Every structure is written in structure tokens, then in C-alpha cells.
């Protein structure tokens with residue numbers, strides 16, 4: 286039967302129902318961005334309460350729209366980490382309760398695995414990804430290069446030494462006086478500027494490996510702002526610097542992932558045109574397709590959670606009722 290997916294690891298409350306072949310029967314995302322905007326970031330306790338308030342209605346809504354009774358589901362998949370523990374307890378607990386009540390298999394989904402498997406969703410992408418491929422996860426909370434070798438088989442090739450790339454966008458945007466979350470605002474402002482007018486560092490560029498570092502870049506933005514530089518020029522230079530660094534890291538990561546059939550980019554920063562363009566060039570040079578799922582599937586959503594559930598159920602992998610949500614849950618601790 287169809288699989289219900291639940292996502293509640295950060296500030297998106299989301300539910301989706303997918304047919305066993307991956308066709309999306311119904312999906313919905315409630316973003317709490319407005320609740321947190323006046324605090325300039327996600328407030329964990331507020332987020333947990335908002336998930337609790339919204340989730341039951343969202344689940345009922347997607348089941349109704351998919352015309353699936355809970356008892357007819359083939360399984361329930363809920364994000365169980367990594368993320369904010371309060372939200373994880375709400376989403377995973379709700380999913381387990383539903384599964385238990387209707388005697389359905391339960392899958393505790395790793396949020397990063399869900400991002401990693403998204404490009405395998407059938408029917409959505411012109412070129413669905415086959416294993417192995419290289420994943421660049423570029424989001425607000427994560428910044429990693431991952432060799433995706435099979436279900437449950439992920440090799441983290443590099444990660445950030447300080448801030449995640451989306452976090453860097455948000456901090457730079459804040460320094461430029463833009464509202465949170467600043468990534469999209471910064472991109473718009475960058476469009477009006479000239480990147481060559483402000484010299485900014487490109488941390489780790491040219492170095493071996495595929496780790497990232499953004500804190501020095503953020504400091505340089507703060508200094509440029511303090512000097513009274515043109516805000517649009519600074520935004521443009523920041524974006525150009527990030528795009529160049531990401532491309533450089535991706536190039537090295539491909540060397541560390543021989544046999545990769547595609548370069549896949551996911552996470553909210555995949556929405557950034559500068560970053561996408563730079564990665565398209567890297568992929569083309571390597572003779573690989575660049576797979577960038579539609580933005581709504583790059584940011585946090587429940588379709589990817591249901592899909593990860595389907596892949597795991599196909600592999601006969603389910604989780605026990607006492608599976609505890611994990612705020613920290615690195616990809617390389619997963620098993621297949």
C-alpha cells in the first residue's frame with residue numbers, strides 16, 4: 286500500500302502520501318518561517334509546539350486528498366533525526382502511534398538520507414539518479430559532499446569546518462541588513478551588484494579535499510560593510526565567492542568518488558542561481574549530468590521522507606517501536 290511520510294526535524298511541518306512506485310498522491314508543507322522570523326532564527330521550543338499543533342491536521346489532510354485510509358497504508362516513515370529533538374519527538378512519536386494503532390511497519394528515517402535519496406524519485410526528474418552518485422547537500426544546517434553508493438551506504442567525503450553554507454548566506458544577509466532567512470534576499474540584492482568591486486576571500490579554494498569553511502568569509506563581509514562598501518556589490522561578491530568555493534570543492538569531491546554517474550545538488554542553497562550555474566559547469570566539464578531536484582524537493586519536505594521509507598521498506602528495513610529520535614545522526618552511522 287501507499288506510504289505516509291512525516292517531516293518535523295526543523296521548522297517545516299510536512300506530510301505526504303506516495304504510492305509504492307513513488308508517485309506523489311498528496312503532499313503538503315507548512316513552513317513556520319513567519320513564527321521564527323522576528324527572533325532571527327528557529328526557536329526550538331516554539332518549533333516543537335507548532336509541529337504538535339499542526340501535524341494531526343496535515344496528516345489527515347494528505348490522507349484525505351490521497352483517498353487512503355490509515356489502515357490501507359503500507360507503512361509510515363517519519364524523520365527521526367538529525368534535527369531539533371522536540372520536533373523529532375513530535376513527528377516520530379506521531380508516526381509510530383499511527384503505525385502501532387493500525388499495525389503498520391514503521392521506518393525511522395534519517396533526514397540526510399532522505400535528502401540523499403530524493404534524486405531517485407521516479408518520474409520527477411529527466412534523469413533519475415542511479416547509484417553511485419555524488420551528492421552535495423547545501424542547506425541551512427548542513428554542508429557536505431557525500432558519495433551515495435547504495436541504500437544505507439554513504440561515504441561522507443567532506444563537510445564544513447564551521448558554518449553550513451545556508452547559515453553563511455543567512456549571516457551575511459543579516460550583516461547586510463536583510464530579513465531572515467536571508468539567502469533569497471541576498472541573491473536578489475546580488476543581482477544588482479558588481480562582484481569585482483569588493484575583494485572577498487575564497488576559503489579553502491585550491492586546497493586538497495572537499496571540506497568547507499565560511500567563517501572567514503563572513504568576517505570579511507562584516508569588514509566590507511563596516512568600511513561602507515556598496516551593499517549590492519558586497520552581496521554579489523559574497524555569492525560569487527561561495528559559488529566559486531562550492532564548485533572547487535565539488536570538483537575535488539568528484540575525484541574522490543570515482544564511478545559517480547551524476548552530480549546531485551540538494552538543500553535550500555540549491556535554489557541559488559549562482560551556485561547552480563557554477564555546479565552546472567563542473568558537471569559539464571566532468572561529463573556528468575547535474576541533477577537538481579525542483580526546489581520544493583530540495584528544501585525540507587515529506588515527499589523525500591516517504592520516498593526514503595519506500596526504499597527502505599523495499600529492502601525489508603523497518604524499525605522497532607522503541608527507536609529513539611536522534612538529534613545527532615551522521616549518515617555514515619546508517620546501515621542497509
Ligand code: ATP
Nearest residue numbers: 424425426427451468469552553554556557584585
Ligand atoms: P537542514 O535541511 O539542514 O535541516 P534547513 O531546513 O535550514 O536545514 P533548507 O530548508 O534546506 O535547510 O534550506 C534553507 C536554507 O537555504 C537557508 O539558509 C536559506 O537562506 C537558504 N536559501 C534558500 N534560498 C536561497 C537562495 N536563493 N540563495 C541562497 N541561499 C538560499
Ligand code: MG
Nearest residue numbers: 295296297585
Ligand atoms: Mg528549513
Ligand code: FE
Nearest residue numbers: 400424584585
Ligand atoms: Fe533538510
